[in-house]
Amino acid sequence: MAEDNNRRSFLGWLTVGIGGIFSVFLGVPVVAYVIDPRHRKGPKSAMKLVEGVKLNELAPGGTPLQGVVRDTRTDGWTLYPNDVIGRVWLVQVGARPDLSTPEKLAEFNARTTAEKASYLFVFTTKCPHLGCFVNLNGAGNGFACPCHSATFNLDGQRAAAGNPAQRGMDTLAWEIDADDPELNRIKVIFKSYEANNAEKIPLGGGDKETPNL
Ligand code: FES
Incomplete structure (x- = not known):
């Protein structure tokens, strides 16, 4: 037992x-x-550096310039630590703000995207119609999409009647990169939005934003 x-x-x-x-x-x-x-997932709305363009390369009324946004991207089991996740157009429309002190820089960066637009527009290059890449038009005084002929003014608004896009080009939230000693670079919150919709709805969730009609 x-x-x-x-x-x-x-x-x-x-x-x-x-x-x-x-x-x-x-x-x-x-x-x-x-x-x-x-x-680990990073903060969803983190600002990302815009590469390939500096603010002092722009001028009010000058030709818009394009920059690239990179981030970590995963595709199935593959991790791309520094992949291009999007491109942006920068259009300077007003004088550069006074950024001569850290306080002034912080005050400017705290403004809304609409308030900052008196100085600079930052648009994603994705067409709000069906997502093609929006280029500068031939004259450089607006934008044109090659896919279905949507046209936009330099402020991103639709240029012509009969435009297939239901809203203007999508603005992105941005700020001046405080880590750049020359304050010549910007960071954006890069997002994509629902195509072919008059409303500006972020893909992947988030609050509806005010469209550029
Ligand atoms: S995707 Fe741009 S006009 Fe259709």
Whole structure:
């Protein structure tokens, strides 16, 4: 009898031991995956640097310039740590604000996108009609989409009657990069919006924004 109890007890401990070993072998990779910073989602609305264009390359009434936005992107199991996630058009319409002190810079950056538009428009290059890439028009005084001939003024509003786009070009929230010693670079919150809709609805969730009609 005592021998039976000992055997049962031994088998019980053996089962627990084997279970523990399997848990460790299976659990360690799962825990490692979860705590690996590459698998953590960053803040959804983080500002991203616009590369390829500096503010002092623009001028009021001058030709708009294009910049590139990069971020970490995942595609299935593949991680792209510094991939191009979008492009933006920068259009300077007013004088550069006074950014001579950290307080003035902070005050400017705290303004709304609509308020900042008296100085600079920042548009995503995606056409609000069906998402094609919007180019400068031939004269450089507006934008044109090659896919279905949508045209836009330099303020992003639709240029012509019969425009297939239901809203103007989508503005993005932006700020002057405080880490740039020359204050010549900007950061944006890069977003895409629902195509072919008069309303400006961010893809992937978020509050509806005021469209550029
Ligand atoms: S996608 Fe631009 S006009 Fe259709």
